Amino acid sequence: MQRRLTDYLIISLKGLAMGAADAVPGVSGGTIAFISGIYEELVSSISNINISLFKTLFSKGLKDFWKQLNGNFLLALASGIIISFVSFMKLAKYLLENHPILIWSFFFGLIVASIYFVGKQISKWNALVIITLIIGAAIAFYITQLPALTTNDSPSFLFFAGTIAICAMILPGISGSFILIILGAYKTLSDAIHDADIKKILIFACGAIIGLLSFSHILKWLFKHYHNITLALLTGFIFGSLKKVWPWKETLTWHTNSKGIKTPVLQESISPLAFNGDNQLVFAIVLMIIGFATIFILEKIGSKKQ
DSSP: OOOOHHHHHHHHHHHHHHHHHHHSTTOOHHHHHHHTTOHHHHHHHHHTOSHHHHHHHHHHOHHHHHHHHTHHHHHHHHHHHHHHHHHHHHHHHHHHHHOHHHHHHHHHHHHHHHHHHHHTTOOOOOHHHHHHHHHHHHHHHHHHHSOOOOOOOOHHHHHHHHHHHHHHHTSTTSOHHHHHHHHTOHHHHHHHHHTTOHHHHHHHHHHHHHHHHHHHHHHHHHHHHOHHHHHHHHHHHHHHGGGTTOSOEEEEEEEEOTTOOEEEEEEEEOOGGGOSSOOOHHHHHHHHHHHHHHHHHHHHHHHSOO
């Protein structure tokens, strides 16, 4: 497939959207990739990174290696993801601390629309597909119920966290950042990025690369042999994650670190009318609509031939 420079710029913009989504605990960059029409190409390209690829490098040269890798696509997408994730993580932290209802409202609308657009790609519905969707929703819902662990910054743990979180980041509906929170690694990584701690960032990145290369092979195989069932599972993941992004929450337990900074550990979703304080209902509804409309725009861009 021959792509122009403008096509790669659009792919980079999709990467920016994926990175921004992955920076928010509760939202998956995989959902954005799916809606914008690049998910299966992304999974296939990553899974092609294997021994035969490097044999091509030594036998046929860099040009054939880059073509087999789908290098232009991966470079354009990765540059957008990395730039957005690193920069938006700081903004996301500020918004979650100071305007949680508004940011969750936007992503709630985004995810509601995502359920429809991912689900409509299932070409044939039957009992097995429906059961799989329910199982996916139950798994995602259960994950959102898990309390966060205390912060851990040991090298081996950071490597493990990177391996697990990256799998979630490419799965629609399961947030990699939320997995980092559950594992107790979100603040460690956020601080490492803020302080430019190269050692910790590299350890996390190495774990992420290994997890990504391994998990992409599983996803590629599932799409090839069980396409509808896989789509149903992913749709269920997105549906089950709605509880995590519900804007109005009541914090049941808190964690206080050594500096006296409190962060929520366990939260319960409540009605906006029962919210203690300004529920910002009008602004929240407006942002839900904007989030919903954003998916329609991404889907329209993704449906265009690249």
